[in-house]
Amino acid sequence: MKNTIQFQKMKKNSEKITMITAYDYPAAKLAEEAEVDMLLVGDSLGMVVLGYQSTIEVTVEDMIHHGKAVTRGAPNTFTVIDMPFMSYHLSIEKAMENAQQMMQQTNAHALKVEGASTNTLKLIEKLTEAGVPVVGHLGLTPQSVHVLGGYRIQGKDKETAKQLIEDAKKLENSGAFSVVLECVPDRLAKHISQQLSIPTIGIGAGKDCDGQVLVYHDILHYGVDFQPSFVKVYHQVGSDIKSAIQQYHKQVKSGEFPSREHTFVMSEQLAADLNLEE
Numbered sequence: 246m247k248n249t250i251q252f253q254k255m256k257k258n259s260e261k262i263t264m265i266t267a268y269d270y271p272a273a274k275l276a277e278e279a280e281v282d283m284l285l286v287g288d289s290l291g292m293v294v295l296g297y298q299s300t301i302e303v304t305v306e307d308m309i310h311h312g313k314a315v316t317r318g319a320p321n322t323f324t325v326i327d328m329p330f331m332s333y334h335l336s337i338e339k340a341m342e343n344a345q346q347m348m349q350q351t352n353a354h355a356l357k358v359e360g361a362s363t364n365t366l367k368l369i370e371k372l373t374e375a376g377v378p379v380v381g382h383l384g385l386t387p388q389s390v391h392v393l394g395g396y397r398i399q400g401k402d403k404e405t406a407k408q409l410i411e412d413a414k415k416l417e418n419s420g421a422f423s424v425v426l427e428c429v430p431d432r433l434a435k436h437i438s439q440q441l442s443i444p445t446i447g448i449g450a451g452k453d454c455d456g457q458v459l460v461y462h463d464i465l466h467y468g469v470d471f472q473p474s475f476v477k478v479y480h481q482v483g484s485d486i487k488s489a490i491q492q493y494h495k496q497v498k499s500g501e502f503p504s505r506e507h508t509f510v511m512s513e514q515l516a517a518d519l520n521l522e523e
């Protein structure tokens with residue numbers, strides 16, 4: 246399994262870091278077999294697998310439930326888990342307790358938090374000091390969707406771009422071992438990546454980040470309602486799944502399924518002993 250020091254080395258050696266989200270056992274297993282560098286149990290799970298309207302509905306319990314399944318499926322892959330909406334904003338004590346629960350119950354290797362507020366920076370310091378690796382997350386931070394006014398590209402003007410550069414440095418200085426940059430212009434992400442010694446992981450942030458992350462169900466077009474423009478679909482599994490289910494449905498209706506090969510056929514002897522009709 247790779248670790249935080251190796252991720253740092255990968256950046257130094259210009260070796261790209263690959264990350265994909267996973268929310269359950271089979272997805273984690275397949276991602277591990279595909280040899281991705283890092284898994285993310287993203288709070289996007291609320292939207293992608295639980296059908297919530299946004300990530301705001303996601304709870305610590307939801308994250309733990311799915312996090313456990315992921316680490317069971319990928320025991321040998323470095324796994325990051327998102328701290329959900331407001332689970333790290335009530336107080337530093339409550340945040341640390343939630344962090345402890347998420348680490349101890351899921352066996353994840355690192356936590357991810359959104360933003361760079363004073364309190365979040367303090368939390369990152371305390372977690373790092375406690376031996377918990379932390380990933381930051383800047384740009385489009387979905388837990389603040391109602392402040393941002395939608396899922397929009399961030400850092401499009403001078404002020405917000407400068408703020409993003411500053412925030413990224415603050416995250417690094419607070420001890421974060423990596424930063425996710427979501428939905429920011431390519432040149433801004435490139436500049437931040439060059440300024441930081443910790444690796445940046447981009448999503449909709451261009452090719453010059455030190456790594457890339459995408460949502461599992463997005464690259465597979467698996468039951469997703471919308472598709473951000475930065476997503477590349479590598480295989481359309483959604484339509485494959487649908488047609489398989491349609492065939493099953495039709496074959497049951499028509500009597501084609503189950504055929505003899507999918508049936509426990511009774512021996513002639515027992516049928517005779519029981520006087521069963523043909």
Ligand SMILES: Nc1nc(=O)c2c([nH]1)NC[C@@H]1CN(c3ccc(C(=O)N[C@@H](CCC(=O)O)C(=O)O)cc3)CN21
Pocket residue numbers: 289292293300385387396397398428460462463469471472473474475
């Ligand atoms: N399936 C899925 N994939 C994701 O990447 C994702 C989620 N869900 N849920 C949580 C957040 C929300 N995310 C989103 C959602 C929408 C856009 C989007 O539609 N963006 C526009 C940009 C619009 C603009 O120009 O400002 C796009 O065209 O990509 C981006 C990120 C990323 N995360």
Ligand SMILES: CC(C)C(=O)C(=O)O
Pocket residue numbers: 266285286287288289290327382425427448458459460
């Ligand atoms: C999109 C990634 C970065 C994320 O935070 C999530 O999946 O929740």
Ligand SMILES: [Mg+2]
Pocket residue numbers: 287288289327387
């Ligand atoms: Mg997230």
